[in-house]
Amino acid sequence: MTAKFHTLKPTFTSTDSFFTLYQGDCNEILPQFENTFDLIFADPPYFLSNDGLSIQSGKIVSVNKGDWDKEESINDIDEFNLQWISNAKKALKNTGSILISGTYHNIFSLGRILQKLDFKILNLITWQKTNPPPNFSCRYLTHSTEQIIWARKSQKHKHIFNYEILKKLNGNKQMRDVWSFPAIAPWEKVNGKHPTQKPLALLVRLLLMASDEDSLICDPFSGSSTTGIAANLLGRKFIGIERESEFIKISMDRKKELEKNAAIFKNKMNDLRLLENMDYYTKNNFF
Known part of the structure; x- marks a missing residue:
């Protein structure tokens, strides 16, 4: 960890020091954490705010998320991705x-x-x-999937992959690369909702797959910090970077809620219930 790390002032640090938030641009903050993180999960802007319409809960809604989700051209999108991924690699x-x-x-x-x-x-x-929303235009197939690219920094260094854990979750068969999860449940947004919020169950599985108990996990577009909640559920430390004050506040409230209801949260995660029923917690000292 570089000396620059100590010059950063976090916006929020939890009492257990496992959940830290920095407010600002990830391209300014990430370079100050050179060679620090074991895993980065990123949910960057999809750039789909094009004034179109969709359906949510039976109601017609705008697809616009905010100015942060708009870009001018393909070249602008490539330039944006090149900058933040370069900093993430560092x-x-x-x-x-x-x-x-x-x-x-x-x-x-x-x-x-x-x-x-x-x-x-x-x-x-x-x-x-x-439970995907129907296609409003009826001119295309219903969009019912999202993708997560998993890549390692180095061509020669080994990455963390908890093969046996995922195999246990998949009935003792190799885990495949297509996972079915519903969208976020009502209990996941009691403190407020980010427009692109991911289900906690999805993040729990991703972190079970690609991190260990002593891993330090970062989310450079942390939003309402679902990554951080999943990380803390699994006993990992989390650092989130977010620009918007609204989502910093939601993240802080979610962490405080987790501190009160960790057992309830774990019980709602099917993967964690499966591991617990197989005594995987105790055998592997995983949590």
């Missing part, structure tokens, strides 16, 4: 890996940039939504 340890969530709007740009920066792409995980 912040990863040599043994570190990165998970990046996307859709067809940005996934091709993300994959191309990762290859340009000499990452080794490991998998393209497909999150199949069990």
Whole structure:
């Protein structure tokens, strides 16, 4: 960890020191964590705010998320992705890996940039939504999936992969790269909701897959900090970077809620219940 790390002043640090937030631009903050993180999960802007319409809970809604989700051109999107992924690579340890969530709007740009920066792409995980919204225009297939690119920083250093844990979760068969999860449940947004919030169950599995108990995990677009909640549920330390004060506040409230209801949260995660029923917690000192 570089000396620059100590010059940063966090916006929020939890009482257990496992949950830290920095407010600002990830391109300014990530370079100050050179060779620090074991895993980065990133849910960058998808750039799909194009004044279109969708359906949520039976109501017609705008697809616009905010100014942060708008870009002018393909070149602008590539430039944006090149900058933040370059900084993420600097912040990863040599043994570190990165998970990046996307859709067809940005996934091709993300994959191309990762290859340009000499990452080794490991998998393209497909999150199949069990309850996707219908296609409003009726001119295309219903969009029911999102993808997560998993890549490691180094071509030669080994990455963390908890093969046996995922195998246990999949009925003692090798885990495949298509996972079915519903969208976020009402209890996940009692403190407020980010417009691109991911289900906690999805993040729990991703972190079970690609991190260990002593891993330090970062989310450079942390939003409402689902990554941080999942990390803390698994006993990992988390550092989140977020620009918007609204989402910093939601993140802080979610961490405080977790401190009160950790057992309830764990009980709602099917993967964690499976591991607990198999005594995997105790045998492996995992949690």
